[in-house]
Amino acid sequence: MPPEPAETRARLLHVACKTFAEKGFRDSTIADISRKAKANIAAVNYHFGDKETLYKEAWRHAHQKMVEAFPPHGGVPEDAPPEQRLRGRIRSLLQRAMCEDGLEFQIMSHELASPTGLLNEVFRDTVRPMRQAMDQLVRQLLGEPCDNLTVRLCAISIIGPCLQILRKRHLHARSEFHPWLNENQLETMVEHFTLFALAGIHAIRTRHHDSPSSASTDKALVSESTS
Amino acid sequence: MPPEPAETRARLLHVACKTFAEKGFRDSTIADISRKAKANIAAVNYHFGDKETLYKEAWRHAHQKMVEAFPPHGGVPEDAPPEQRLRGRIRSLLQRAMCEDGLEFQIMSHELASPTGLLNEVFRDTVRPMRQAMDQLVRQLLGEPCDNLTVRLCAISIIGPCLQILRKRHLHARSEFHPWLNENQLETMVEHFTLFALAGIHAIRTRHHDSPSSASTDKALVSESTS
DNA sequence: CCACAAGTCAAACGAGCATTTGAAATCATT
DNA sequence: AATGATTTCAAATGCTCGTTTGACTTGTGG
Numbered sequence: 001m002p003p004e005p006a007e008t009r010a011r012l013l014h015v016a017c018k019t020f021a022e023k024g025f026r027d028s029t030i031a032d033i034s035r036k037a038k039a040n041i042a043a044v045n046y047h048f049g050d051k052e053t054l055y056k057e058a059w060r061h062a063h064q065k066m067v068e069a070f071p072p073h074g075g076v077p078e079d080a081p082p083e084q085r086l087r088g089r090i091r092s093l094l095q096r097a098m099c100e101d102g103l104e105f106q107i108m109s110h111e112l113a114s115p116t117g118l119l120n121e122v123f124r125d126t127v128r129p130m131r132q133a134m135d136q137l138v139r140q141l142l143g144e145p146c147d148n149l150t151v152r153l154c155a156i157s158i159i160g161p162c163l164q165i166l167r168k169r170h171l172h173a174r175s176e177f178h179p180w181l182n183e184n185q186l187e188t189m190v191e192h193f194t195l196f197a198l199a200g201i202h203a204i205r206t207r208h209h210d211s212p213s214s215a216s217t218d219k220a221l222v223s224e225s226t227s
Numbered sequence: 228m229p230p231e232p233a234e235t236r237a238r239l240l241h242v243a244c245k246t247f248a249e250k251g252f253r254d255s256t257i258a259d260i261s262r263k264a265k266a267n268i269a270a271v272n273y274h275f276g277d278k279e280t281l282y283k284e285a286w287r288h289a290h291q292k293m294v295e296a297f298p299p300h301g302g303v304p305e306d307a308p309p310e311q312r313l314r315g316r317i318r319s320l321l322q323r324a325m326c327e328d329g330l331e332f333q334i335m336s337h338e339l340a341s342p343t344g345l346l347n348e349v350f351r352d353t354v355r356p357m358r359q360a361m362d363q364l365v366r367q368l369l370g371e372p373c374d375n376l377t378v379r380l381c382a383i384s385i386i387g388p389c390l391q392i393l394r395k396r397h398l399h400a401r402s403e404f405h406p407w408l409n410e411n412q413l414e415t416m417v418e419h420f421t422l423f424a425l426a427g428i429h430a431i432r433t434r435h436h437d438s439p440s441s442a443s444t445d446k447a448l449v450s451e452s453t454s
Numbered sequence: 455c456c457a458c459a460a461g462t463c464a465a466a467c468g469a470g471c472a473t474t475t476g477a478a479a480t481c482a483t484t
Numbered sequence: 485a486a487t488g489a490t491t492t493c494a495a496a497t498g499c500t501c502g503t504t505t506g507a508c509t510t511g512t513g514g
Contacts, residue, residue: 039492040491046492156391157423193380199431204423204426
């Protein structure tokens with residue numbers, strides 16, 4: 001009694017997401033995924049061809065679910081004041097990083113640490129737009145036209161802490177700790193990081209106003225790369 | 228003509244650091260390391276016993292070199308005002324993250340993404356003290372006694388961006404880009420992150436002054452974990 | 455010159471893993 | 485019920501990699 005035809009593919013995809021999120025591409029084995037999905041070891045190759053395309057499909061799946069659950073703008077309309085939009089983006093980042101089933105960032109974390117290169121194309125289409133949106137928002141908050149380096153450093157100052165949370169979550173994942181998606185705690189963190197970021201940007205802004213930047217547009221930090 | 232006896236061990240250690248930093252534990256192979264170190268494939272097992280102890284020795288080596296080159300306080304004396312000490316710690320973090328041979332953070336980055344558990348003990352002795360020092364410094368900057376959650380979130384807001392830089396460096400490592408340790412650029416970043424952090428902390432501080440925190444000491448973010 | 459330890463080397467072993475294979479089971483259509 | 489397509493299955497294949505083995509080379513002390 002095979003449990004629902006074509007259901008196997010969905011189960012494999014789901015288990016693959018969790019496994020890749022936990023162990024990364026290389027440390028995940030087809031045998032392990034198949035066993036956890038209650039499928040035969042040949043099922044992966046039958047439904048997806050090989051391990052690599054299963055990996056790509058798994059990330060696409062995890063990413064799409066996250067986009068639906070937590071859109072990048074965090075529910076704040078596009079014509080809201082920049083401060084509100086920043087709060088929305090920070091909330092979206094934190095939700096994605098902290099969500100119990102938020103496997104998208106975990107897979108991406110592995111991919112950044114030891115790149116397989118398999119997700120490069122998908123990343124170009126997904127994370128680059130988010131980066132550009134963040135840069136544009138920062139540019140608005142900084143007011144008068146600023147050099148790209150300043151903008152990028154501010155964006156890093158905003159995104160960095162949110163992704164740092166992700167790492168802590170991953171560390172705690174295998175310990176006794178569980179109730180991560182605490183709504184109160186989330187809002188506490190959103191408020192903290194938003195307030196912190198707005199104050200930081202304001203300080204940078206006034207510094208620029210006092211002494212116009214000597215920072216050159218630096219190809220290194222500003223170049224077109226993922227993340 | 229074996230090039231200097233007992234020299235092989237040093238070459239293996241050096242190559243192992245670079246390889247583990249680039250590929251992580253699992254993706255690095257003994258054969259590859261041995262070949263690059265111009266040593267026989269059995270040399271690793273002769274000099275270190277097995278791959279795991281080579282890994283631990285490699286991290287110890289990379290870490291020790293970084294501690295000597297860039298002490299955590301960044302050259303700022305312990306009795307300097309907190310603002311200066313924060314600047315020193317941020318500089319130290321950025322130097323370690325950006326240094327051409329700064330393999331310590333790269334290995335740690337892999338270890339955090341997909342933990343082997345082999346470095347847990349060493350981490351306890353090395354990164355935890357740094358974390359505690361940062362927390363204490365933040366506590367001073369925040370002034371009046373603050374709850375642990377607030378302190379930790381501030382610390383994350385400081386450390387996060389510095390480690391985000393590390394990830395960008397790693398991405399660019401395999402592209403055409405090289406001259407990373409630009410002294411001017413380093414100071415630009417130190418100034419940016421320090422200014423940003425001080426402004427953020429000040430904002431949090433005044434908020435706390437206005438409305439005393441309702442945030443409970445949360446076991447999750449505050450617990451005793453590495454990093 | 456000899457004996458002994460330290461170090462190096464090529465070859466082989468054995469485990470783990472992705473992938474293939476060919477048969478069996480199940481489903482859909484007539 | 486029969487036929488063909490789809491899906492599942494256990495076993496086998498072939499490759500990579502960590503580790504071991506045993507011989508060979510080099511350096512040292514008597």
